[in-house]
Amino acid sequence: MSPMRLHLILLLLAVAAGHLGLLRLCCGTSPDARASGASEFSVVVRTAPNLSPDGHEAAALVERLARIGVTHVIAQFKQDETDEFEGGLAFFPSRVAPVAAGYEADPLRALIDACAKHDIRVSGWVPTLHDPAAVRQHPEWGAHWLAEDEVRVDAQPGWLCPRADDAVAYEAAILAEVTRDYPQLDSLYIDFIRYDGDRSCACSRCLDAWGGDAAALEAATHERGRARPWRRWVERRADAIASVVERLADAVGRERPEAWLGAFVLPFSATAYDEDTQTGQDYVRLADAGLDELVVLGYWDDWGKDPQWTRDQLDGARDQLDGDCELAVALDADQSVLRTRLTLDALDDCPEDATWFEYGAWDDARCTTLRTSLDARARDGALDAPPWFDVAIRVDTEPDSDRRYDTVEPAMITTLIERFRAAAVPATFVTCGRLLELDPAPILAAHAAGHEIAVHAYDHEQLDALSDDEQTAVLEKAAAAFRDAGLSPRGFAAPRNGITAHARRVLLDHGYAWDGSEACDPTHALLDPFEFVDGARSLIVLPFAMPNDWDARAIEGIDADAMAERWLAALDAARASGSPFFVLDVHQWLVTRPDNLAALVRFIDEAKARPGVRFVTCSAMANDARERLVDAATSSRRSVADAEFADGPP
Numbered sequence: 001m002s003p004m005r006l007h008l009i010l011l012l013l014a015v016a017a018g019h020l021g022l023l024r025l026c027c028g029t030s031p032d033a034r035a036s037g038a039s040e041f042s043v044v045v046r047t048a049p050n051l052s053p054d055g056h057e058a059a060a061l062v063e064r065l066a067r068i069g070v071t072h073v074i075a076q077f078k079q080d081e082t083d084e085f086e087g088g089l090a091f092f093p094s095r096v097a098p099v100a101a102g103y104e105a106d107p108l109r110a111l112i113d114a115c116a117k118h119d120i121r122v123s124g125w126v127p128t129l130h131d132p133a134a135v136r137q138h139p140e141w142g143a144h145w146l147a148e149d150e151v152r153v154d155a156q157p158g159w160l161c162p163r164a165d166d167a168v169a170y171e172a173a174i175l176a177e178v179t180r181d182y183p184q185l186d187s188l189y190i191d192f193i194r195y196d197g198d199r200s201c202a203c204s205r206c207l208d209a210w211g212g213d214a215a216a217l218e219a220a221t222h223e224r225g226r227a228r229p230w231r232r233w234v235e236r237r238a239d240a241i242a243s244v245v246e247r248l249a250d251a252v253g254r255e256r257p258e259a260w261l262g263a264f265v266l267p268f269s270a271t272a273y274d275e276d277t278q279t280g281q282d283y284v285r286l287a288d289a290g291l292d293e294l295v296v297l298g299y300w301d302d303w304g305k306d307p308q309w310t311r312d313q314l315d316g317a318r319d320q321l322d323g324d325c326e327l328a329v330a331l332d333a334d335q336s337v338l339r340t341r342l343t344l345d346a347l348d349d350c351p352e353d354a355t356w357f358e359y360g361a362w363d364d365a366r367c368t369t370l371r372t373s374l375d376a377r378a379r380d381g382a383l384d385a386p387p388w389f390d391v392a393i394r395v396d397t398e399p400d401s402d403r404r405y406d407t408v409e410p411a412m413i414t415t416l417i418e419r420f421r422a423a424a425v426p427a428t429f430v431t432c433g434r435l436l437e438l439d440p441a442p443i444l445a446a447h448a449a450g451h452e453i454a455v456h457a458y459d460h461e462q463l464d465a466l467s468d469d470e471q472t473a474v475l476e477k478a479a480a481a482f483r484d485a486g487l488s489p490r491g492f493a494a495p496r497n498g499i500t501a502h503a504r505r506v507l508l509d510h511g512y513a514w515d516g517s518e519a520c521d522p523t524h525a526l527l528d529p530f531e532f533v534d535g536a537r538s539l540i541v542l543p544f545a546m547p548n549d550w551d552a553r554a555i556e557g558i559d560a561d562a563m564a565e566r567w568l569a570a571l572d573a574a575r576a577s578g579s580p581f582f583v584l585d586v587h588q589w590l591v592t593r594p595d596n597l598a599a600l601v602r603f604i605d606e607a608k609a610r611p612g613v614r615f616v617t618c619s620a621m622a623n624d625a626r627e628r629l630v631d632a633a634t635s636s637r638r639s640v641a642d643a644e645f646a647d648g649p650p
Contacts, residue, residue: 042070042074043074043356045074046076047108055106061362067367073111074123075124077092077108079091079127081130082132082158087130088132092108112182112184123189124182125191129159129171131159134170141161143201151218156201162244175190179255186258186260187260188262189264193281195237198278216229241282242285250290260292261291262295263293264330265295267310269281270283286325292325292326295330295355296327298332299357308346311347314327328353328354331355334366338628340369341373344373344374390581390625392621393615395416395428398495415597416446417446420451426450426617427446427451429451430455431454432478436481437484452618454489454493454516455491456492457474462494471503472506475507479510490619492512492517499517515540519544520543521547523570526574528629529541529543540622542583544583546570548586580612586600
């Protein structure tokens with residue numbers, strides 16, 4: 001064998017080994033497979049969004065899941081949140097719990113049968129202590145909480161008290177029923193085995209077990225930390241939750257001793273349980289109570305964290321458990337390809353298994369996104385961190401909040417042009433067509449100064465309040481105004497984010513490359529730029545950060561200094577998440593007030609001081625986003641942009 005051929009074989013083996021490691025990270029592992037080292041691709045299927053009562057969707061759903069390689073489905077047997085149905089209703093013909101309307105036909109059995117045809121293993125997911133249906137029928141079972149900063153104990157909607165014996169017996173009976181009636185399930189997972197706040201449950205049962213009254217608890221909540229009353233409160237709550245788990249494990253064991261029992265748990269106990277006590281979930285006590293597996297909820301986006309935070313929680317949980325039970329992580333399947341890949345990068349070489357959770361339907365789009373993410377990670381490995389971080393300032397140039405144009409002064413735009421020139425920052429002026437008709441000179445001056453000019457409808461119309469024909473007419477009228485002014489805009493942002501799919505298709509007809517009609521607060525939730533696809537055409541959607549100047553000053557009522565702090569915090573949250581894109585949205589009639597202008601200048605100065613930050617126009621950001629988010633994931637379509645605007649429009 002030639003040295004070159006040997007080298008190639010060794011390289012292929014190394015790549016294969018790396019991909020096997022990735023598969024283990026991305027997939028849950030069955031009890032039997034753990035010993036053999038085999039891996040699974042696990043997903044949680046919520047029943048209401050995925051299965052009608054007759055179960056006719058089961059075959060098509062399983063076909064979709066099988067196509068992307070799923071080998072393990074964790075199916076929901078009892079409603080969790082109160083949304084599609086009241087929390088606590090059963091999705092199977094239970095003789096213990098009330099059944100969700102129409103689900104007496106047992107669509108879960110159809111799901112199990114369809115999975116068997118594809119050799120997909122099925123587990124049961126049974127949410128427990130959040131059970132509004134049970135509380136409605138038995139108010140005496142309900143949890144109570146201590147009102148914030150008051151010595152008043154109120155009923156806690158929907159939650160059961162862990163010390164209500166009859167309530168725990170009821171939940172154990174439901175779990176035993178699932179274990180007995182569905183022998184095809186070789187494992188079950190419980191959820192909502194916790195308290196829903198530090199100040200719960202404060203009913204008489206729980207206060208007696210703690211050894212104090214409501215006034216003493218109110219005092220203890222302000223001591224926190226290592227204060228003895230608070231430590232005792234934390235310990236007693238952990239005792240109660242562990243006791244519930246022990247009774248549930250006994251109920252399963254009596255029906256089927258070999259059944260595997262896991263629990264989905266909140267992440268806060270993983271690193272500092274005595275400091276963050278919300279859950280009452282002490283991992284070691286839960287393992288000792290009879291759990292075979294803990295599944296830590298790694299939803300870093302939901303908690304306003306970053307991917308590394310999920311890794312830190314797993315590391316902390318592993319250190320606590322020290323092999324007492326198996327450990328896994330649940331990851332959001334509703335994230336973009338970029339965020340999914342960044343999550344996988346953070347968990348690289350982490351020995352824990354993972355399952356994927358989708359709150360809605362496992363439709364083609366969700367399945368494709370997840371499979372694309374996994375394939376891109378397997379193909380390309382970890383994402384290279386970009387050496388830059390794009391920041392775009394978008395100026396909505398429009399009538400004032402009372403829809404008046406006579407208060408919109410040319411000096412407002414001139415002031416911003418001067419500020420941007422002094423800071424060497426290109427901006428994007430998103431302009432109403434009517435304003436351009438009334439006085440084109442300031443807008444054309446901004447264009448001449450190197451700034452991008454984009455479209456903000458014609459007369460600040462809210463498009464999603466109009467018919468399709470009316471939307472088309474508005475966009476045609478706006479396009480004509482820009483065309484008459486000698487401008488060829490490539491971007492659009494709908495007033496009040498009132499965008500529709502029809503409007504976006506019209507934008508594509510006019511050759512637009514991006515749309516800015518989305519928003520998010522990066523300190524609470526994250527939304528990457530994404531692609532709106534219409535056949536062979538697509539727009540890049542560029543969300544802007546909340547709060548903008550209007551929401552900060554007029555809606556939230558904070559001062560200009562606090563607004564600047566919020567903007568910088570949102571910028572830092574976006575940077576920490578791994579997404580290199582940030583759009584700040586302001587209004588020319590509001591941001592040019594002296595205090596607001598000072599806040600904008602402060603944001604620019606402090607943002608520029610952060611490593612890698614560069615200010616770009618929205619068109620330049622759309623080009624970068626397409627390359628970073630779309631092409632890196634699919635290795636297919638190239639940018640629709642014909643021009644590059646790294647230094648502003650030509």
